Amino acid sequence: MSLYTYLLISAIIFAIGAYGIITQRSGIKILMCIELLLNSANLNLVAFSSFNGNATGQVFAIFSIAIAAAEAAIGFAILVALFRVRDTINLDNINILRW
Amino acid sequence: MFSDYAALIVLLPVIAFVLTLFLGKKLPHGGAYLPIAAIAGSFIISLGTFLEIYPTDGIVQQSMPWFAGMNLGILIDPLAVVMLMMVSFVSLLIHIYAVGYMSHDPAKPRYFAETSLFTAAMLSVILSDNILQFFISWELVGLCSFLLIGFWYHKPSAAAAAKKAFLVTRVGDVMFLAGIVLLYVNMSEIITSRAFSVGPENFILQFKTMFEAIPLINPTQLTYITLLFFGGAIGKSGQFPLHGWLPDAMEGPTTVSALIHAATMVTAGVYLVARTFPMFAATPATLSAGVPDSLLIVAYVGGFTALFAATMGLVMNDIKRVLAYSTVSQLGYMMLALGTAGAVVGAQAVGISMFHLISHAFFKALLFLCAGSVIHAVGTNDIREMGGLFGKMKITGTTMFIAALALAGIGIPFINIGTAGFFSKDMIIEKAFEYGELKGDFIPYAFAIIAALLTSIYIFRLWFMAFTGKPRSERHSHESPGVMTRPLMILALFALFFGFAHLGFYDYLNKNFELMTGEKAALEGESLQMSPIIVLLPVIVGVLGLLISYAIYHRRMLDMSKLVSTQNPLYKLLLNRYYEPKIGADIIGVKLTHDVVAQSGEFVDRKIIDGLVIDNIIGNTLFKLGEFVRKLQTGVVQNYASVTILGIGLLIIILRIKFGGT
Amino acid sequence: MSYGLLAPEIILTIVGLVIILLGLLITDKSKNMIGYFGAAGLVVALGYVLKTMTAEGSFFYNALVIDPLSQIFKLIFLIVSLMVVIASISYFKDNRNQDEYYALILLSTVGMMVVASANDLVALFVGFELASMSTYVLAGFEKKNPASLEAALKYFIIGSLSSALMLFGMSLVYGVTGSTNIPVIIEFFKTNPMMATNSLDIIAMIFLVAGFGFKMALVPFHMWAPDTYEGSPSVVSSLLAAGSKKMGFVAAFRVLVLALVAIRIDIQMTFAILAVITMTYGNIVAISQRSIKRMLAYSSIAQAGYISLAFVVMTQMSVAGGVLLALGHALMKGGAFIAVALVGYMVLSDNRNAKNLDDIGNFAGLGKRAPITAFSLLVFFLALAGIPPSAGFIGKFVLFYSITIEAVAQASNWLLLVVIIAILNSALSIYYYARVIRYMYVLPPNGEKIKEPTPYVVAILLAVIGTIGIGIYPEPFIQMAMNAASVLGV
């Protein structure tokens, strides 16, 4: 597989993630889409690392995975707190702050 | 010795002004004695100066630098000294008279302060040795006139008349100022081009410097300058077409009318032309260039005004209005004298004109004071409500009759006995005739002689209506107190006998411009020998006018009711003063200037420049835009994400287009 | 190798961790002490930074560098954190979660400082995320308040999206250049200029811009900012607007030099458009706000527009101007949000159940009710509007000046147009500031005069002194900014 195949796949994943963020209403799904975005970048990094012949990319990817985990944790925490107050995580309804 | 204190002539009344204004309330008679004393001082110094310089043909010149190359200074030459004596003397008499006349007015201090300031300003006009100081004093005279016309400011008509007087004369003043601007520019160009050197004692706008530079000034420019000066004179002396303010100015106290609008201030215009006469006289050289001769215009305007004002004098019913139009008419004579005689006898015209000016000052002041005395007695201005007053007011009646005779110019020709007006006015009419002979243009003469007839008719109409016949009002009238009648008698003496001074006067004034510049003016031509009929004619029309009035208004030989009715268009035209107030004030003043120009300006300013551009286009658009854009912030987070991603997409597209893609 | 130059970060990390530990050990009542402890830590760190303003050094295989640019931004972050911490002593008084709060603030500050020093994309990303994640939590710290949670959620979603975008961009850069070390990347583009203009690289650049732009609140990556600033606790808004926003700028300064080397004119034009749209948008929308925090948020967007003008020409002068304005903005906006927090305190003391604490109506007669706050807000607003003598003026002055001279030097009409638009914007902003000023000083008060709590006052006065001080004696700050700019070698 050439580099471009990886890039293509990563681009597709990225696109799916982006599309999901725009269209989904559930907070959880949006979190998952963000994970998709991050992982498309990770895929890139690893692929480039392999083709560039140095390990920096893989190191970067490991960092990024760790961060993504933390991020997801925070995201869920916020969603839980929100759910306690508002009884919903449908993002369409969460718009008291606007204009 | 007196001439060293010449500055005091002006300063004394100024000091009196300040003192009276602030201390007048605490002094008896509203502090009237301060200005009287001060003006008496001015008169004494003037007289003393005259006696000093008359025998030696001297002149007094004092000057000091002021600002930016201008100066303040004093010039007392024959022209100035006779004016000084006249103004201070008449003013003194009128002030004395006013002590009685104004005795019941609560605002006496203000009155006397203002008349005192007026006298100072007028004396300063006369004394000025440069045109700027002349202009400044001239404006102050106008200011005082404004203040005094509006003396009873709580009367709306008085406030309106004051405003009108100031505005109309302002039109002339602006022309005068424009003339000064033009003169200054020409003078400084002459000076910088070094074609002309000024000594350290000479200043750019000094009369002396100006007159010396006359030959160097471009003749066309000189004509413009003189015409603009004359424009100023038209405004101040109430010549056509800026005459309308003067009859309205009668809203002030009668003493003011006598002082300002008859004897002194209005003559400032004539004095201006006389003062700068060498410049006017130098203009005919440009006739060939198609530019009109300034003196010709002076003559025509003066002559026309003399006639024009006299026609209105015929129909006025307000005693002061009649006298006001008479003043306008007589000022026209003075202008006419400067214009026609200037062409015939050169600078001697100044003497002729000034002589009429001074004799007019005496008899017109007298007329007004008499009118004041009458008004004081009957409490109305309307001559239709007077009548039969002679029995009750002998002194007033007699003195007024003398004044009327003087105004009508009645005397006995060939043996030279007559009233002041006889000598002064007949001389002008004769010169107008000579001018006709010389130039083949008898129009000025025609103006003058017809006006003389009308003058005689209206003044005796006034006298007969007021003093003879049956009383037409119930009011019990009585003679005025001595403080008022004594000045009348003094003035009557002058009105009767001043004329005999005419020869000496002419001689003295003829030297005027020679003394200043040191050059001898060429005497132009000997007087023509005149046919007796021409010499007699002015007197004949004068007497004729008297008889006509006697017939109509005393003997009631003619029924005037047909003529004197608003059905008669001519009468209506005259009574409405040729619709001048309507055209001047309503149409030009209010409709055109205020309603059309100013209001449309206001509209443009508020609605277009400010409203449309600033408020609507800039202000409202921004607010509306803000309100609109604000709504894009929906509060839904997916939309935010969409915008972010859309933004990235757009950026990529923009940059790809830039690069064409690789 | 000595790690002395990294002492501030180390101290803050330790203090942060100790605070968490302390929180477990002490009673809820004595937690009010923690704020002072945090402030002390910040003061020590600040002292270190001030001492080493001109120091240079590099650490961890050149992943972190200490240079004037990093130091001046660290200064900004530390000052802001200090202000926020001091103000929070009042704001979060008697809150039983104070320990976590202060720990998060300190950690987020460490994150920002790491970004300021980052010389490697990995370090940059890690620092970015540290700061971001701490602030996500901080934004939602009032966990009973739906607005606060909503703010946190929006901030979090858009923030993570941006992080992902940025990471994606970084991956592409790494792919093209084979390195994550910024100087190496720049060197690579310098030697291979052709590489710089391929599509991948442009996309990478845009993704990076999006990532930084999110923090900077640059249109179109700004959408979260008004909601988050409005919903978060005011002191946290202060940290976000004044502190973490600047993180985006320092990252952009470091990385986008590369853009400058790479694609020059076009990125210039793009930034110019972004900057102009941002400032205009911010100002126009700010006009009609009734919530002062929201208005400040939009004003903050507008300010981001001004600061990003620095990228348009990328001269030493313009970067210095950007840095100065960033410094000024940190003080002014930080102070302003804290002042709003004080107003909220005041309103609550009137009425415990009051809603819309930052409604403009609550500012009526503030000049009488809380004179120090009102005066400080006046100073901040005038400074934000660019009226001299103030930090805002000096920053704008240098910045606008740098653009003008470029416009003149390049005879570039569109650059001139950009400045003129910036200037008109600056004038327009007066409108909404003046509106608040009017409420404060012209309208009658609707309550009694209050006693302003000391911690707030200290924090606000710190900002006021900084704002005016820079305005009156800008010389050392200009020097610092110029030094910082010279690091970039532009």
Next chain:
Amino acid sequence: MAALISLMIAIPLLGAIITFLTRTREQARSIALLTSGLSLVISLILFSRFDSSISTIQFGESYPWIASLGVSLKFGLDGIGMPLVLLSNIVIPLTVLFAWGETKQANQFYGLILLELVGVLGVFTSLDFFVFYIFWEIVLIPMYFLISIWGGPRKDYSAIKFFIYTHVASLVMLLAIFSLYFNAWQVSGVPNFDMFYLLKNYSVIESPLLKDAIFLALLFGFLVKMPAVPFHTWLPDAHVEAPTAGSVILAALLLKMGGYGLFRVILPILPFSGSPGKLISLMAIIGVLSILYGTFLALAQRDLKKMVAYSSISHMGYVTLGAAALIPLSVSGAMFQQFSHGLITAVLFMSCGVIQHSAGTRIIHDLGGIAKHMPKLAFLMLAGFLASLGLPGMSGFIAEFLILVNSYFTLPTFVILALFGIVFTAGYHLWAMQRAVFGTYNEKLGHIHDGADYGIASMAILVLLIIFFGLNPNPVLTMMTTNANQLLNFVVLRGVIT
């Protein structure tokens, strides 16, 4: 006694701070009067030591400030600045005196007035463009507050319009300052904000287009302040709503900053601009347009104060015209017009203030005959109005006369146009006097009475000064002429006009 100028600026600044902190209005006004009076004393000392025969900067002071930008605190006075410093120091204490009875937030009120003094003094004395700009901007803020706290019904709109409009103009001017600064920097390699230095290097700029752009930007900045038509629309609004003290300061001092800019900045660079001929015509057109437009608009006003505001526009038009004529005496006339208008307009606005205060209205039609009950006011107001319409013997005449007479050399057509305005100028002044002050007393006004003594006193002092300078303009005119001559040396050298 080297630092007199900075002392003169520092005293009112200190006074302002103290005033803000005082508690009672008696303290506040006493301190305001005291400090502004001290400042007046210093300016009188400066004035008496001033050598009118030299055109260079006197009493120069310089302190380093922002070295990296080349900014230093440079102050100094010459014939352009000295009279305006004197004017400021005359007007402000009198304004404080006039507003002696202010009760609303008095300490802030007097403090802001003192801050205005600080601002204008700074503008008129600073010789460093950066410092100049700072003072230029500082002036806005107190005025904004004066209007928006103590103003009339539409004060919000007016205050903000004033603030933004003039601020935009300052910013445009700032751009031009940038360009000048950059240019000078390139020439010498050293950053320097010295005003004269920047202006001197203007001629080095190569592109005529750029030169003109800089010139126009500066001109715009000053014309808005003056204000000249068509950039004047902020002025009527500001004046109508401002409190009397604010109007007085605005018209008497703030407008003068624009004129000061013309002399200090515009004239020195005018001969070196890209197309001086066109720019001169532009200035002349704007000047005459302002004169006539202001006059006619004043004629249309129903509100006395608005009328006075438009008359200010008209009078400031003379300044532009005189400056554009580039004749030494026309320029010094224009400078004198600034000085004189400052005194006159103060009287006019004070009159409006007294009328508003006691009659409760300023609409001319609603007044009438107030002279009956307010004789002192009527007298002083009449004096002010007469001065304003250019009555000889008052300072306004000297200025307008010098401008008209001397501008005729280079701009004859414009002078003739301006002359037309004079009649109408007299017209609206007298019309207003007649309707408002004279005539039958309008009984609807109820019982009115003369203004308070301190107000009348300060007006009287101003009237005396107007008359004094009308009779003897030399104390200030001489120094103006000296500097005007020096300014125009360049003009002659460059052969801009022949």
